[in-house]
Every structure is written in C-alpha cells, then in structure tokens.
C-alpha cells in the first residue's frame with residue numbers, strides 16, 4: 393500500500409487517525425478506535441507529529457487533539473442517537489479514515505455509506521483488509537468528489553432517499569468553498585426524508601480557525617493552506633431556511649462535560665439539525 397497516492401487533503405485524514413490512535417491508548421479514553429494506529433503505521437510520514445520542544449507546538453497539539461477527541465465522541469453519540477430515533481441509513485460525507493462502521497454497536501438493519509475521494513478510500517481499504525476488519529453494519533463505499541457530482545454515485549450505490557438518514561460531515565466543511573458548501577447542503581436537503589438528521593463542526597468564517605501563534609508553525613500552515621472556510625457562521629441560518637431545526641453545541645462546554653481540559657484557542661463548536 394502506498395501513502396504516495398494520498399493527496400494533501402487526503403493526508404489530513406491521517407492526522408485525525410493519529411489523534412484517535414493516541415486517545416485509544418488512554419485508560420480513560422472517550423472511544424476506542426482499534427484501527428487508527430494501523431493507518432498511522434502504514435504511512436507515518438504522512439501524519440507528522442508536532443515537535444514537543446516548544447510551548448506553541450504543545451499548545452497546538454493540545455488544541456487539535458482536544459478538538460478531534462471531543463468531536464469523535466460527540467459524533468459517535470450523535471450517530472447512535474439518530475439510530476435510536478429511527479434512522480437506519482447513515483451517510484458519512486468525507487468519511488476519511490473513520491472506522492465507525494467497524495467499531496460502533498449498530499442496531500440491526502443499519503446501512504452505512506462512506507463518501508470520500510478514491511485515494512483515501514483505497515488506502516483505507518488496503519489497511520483494513522490487512523487488519524482483517526469486518527464491518528458491524530452493511531457498509532458501502534462511494535468514491536466521489538463532494539464539491540462535484542456525488543449524488544448520482546451515491547444513489548447508484550443503493551442510497552434510499554425515501555428513508556430517514558443520519559448525515560455526518562466531520563472535518564469536511566472547512567475544505568469547501570462557501571458555494572460548494574451551499575450546494576452540498578442543498579443536495580443533502582433533496583436527499584433527506586422526514587426524520588433525517590445532520591451534524592458537522594462549525595467554525596466562525598470571519599475569524600481565522602487557527603490563531604496567529606499557531607499559524608507560525610509549518611505543520612499548521614500545511615493544513616491551513618487547504619482551508620476554504622465553508623459557510624462559517626452562515627450555516628445555521630441557511631439550514632433553517634431549508635426546513636432543518638438547528639441545535640448548536642459549544643466545544644468547551646462539551647469537553648468539560650467529558651472530564652477533559654477544555655481550554656482551547658480554536659473556536660469550534662458543533663451543529664446538529666433535524667428534519
């Protein structure tokens with residue numbers, strides 16, 4: 393398996409896997425991702441570790457890891473809650489190296505679709521096959537670009553637009569332009585039967601997602617150079633106009649409720665919507 397086929401945006405999925413691998417080793421872990429370390433070991437140079445010898449790098453490591461760990465736990469709960477509320481179809485947009493199909497305790501009958509670019513899904517398949525991983529639901533992968541035509545491939549793969557769906561766009565919106573993000577929401581709306589749910593992180597568009605001190609580090613700049621901002625603070629209003637009831641969750645409060653140090657310089661939160 394070759395990490396060289398991962399595009400720069402595809403490599404961001406490996407950094408997420410590194411944080412999940414580290415969390416999974418903790419006695420007080422908020423989730424256990426048994427495959428995260430296998431992804432990192434398959435391409436360690438694509439998920440570079442931040443240096444440990446500077447205050448700035450340690451702050452950035454804390455903030456990024458807090459964000460990824462908090463959001464992973466939050467979205468785990470969101471997806472299983474959505475199933476409790478009647479969703480039996482799950483769509484992970486920009487699934488990256490998310491292994492929820494393999495690690496969550498899904499109820500019977502769940503059909504889960506993972507959409508991402510071919511480079512990421514190919515790398516993921518190789519690593520999971522080598523690990524002998526078996527999904528705990530009916531899992532279908534869909535190779536598509538979410539800023540272009542992804543609806544047809546999803547429908548062709550068997551997605552059923554007549555049943556309630558739990559949508560998750562974790563770690564995606566910041567990589568889309570405002571126009572692409574608006575198109576994505578419109579398409580999700582067209583595919584969402586009554587009872588559907590949607591969740592993703594929200595970050596203010598008008599503020600830099602990373603503070604200046606973090607952007608002075610090359611590891612941060614590498615990611616930040618890929619960001620296009622998404623819809624930022626416009627997302628809740630746009631979704632409400634499209635018939636979604638929106639709930640916002642503050643990251644710091646959530647992290648505190650998980651018993652972790654909530655201090656962060658990255659102003660992120662979460663949006664959940666129901667139809």
Ligand SMILES: C[S@@+](CC[C@H](N)C(=O)[O-])C[C@H]1O[C@@H](n2cnc3c(N)ncnc32)[C@H](O)[C@@H]1O
Pocket residue numbers: 401402404405408409485486487488489490507508509512536537538539540561562563564567568
């Ligand atoms: C930071 S990772 C998050 C992955 C995953 N959701 C998670 O949290 O583990 C970002 C993912 O977005 C995907 N991505 C970014 N832009 C995309 C696009 N236009 N179409 C499809 N996937 C995209 C990348 O390939 C990558 O897997």
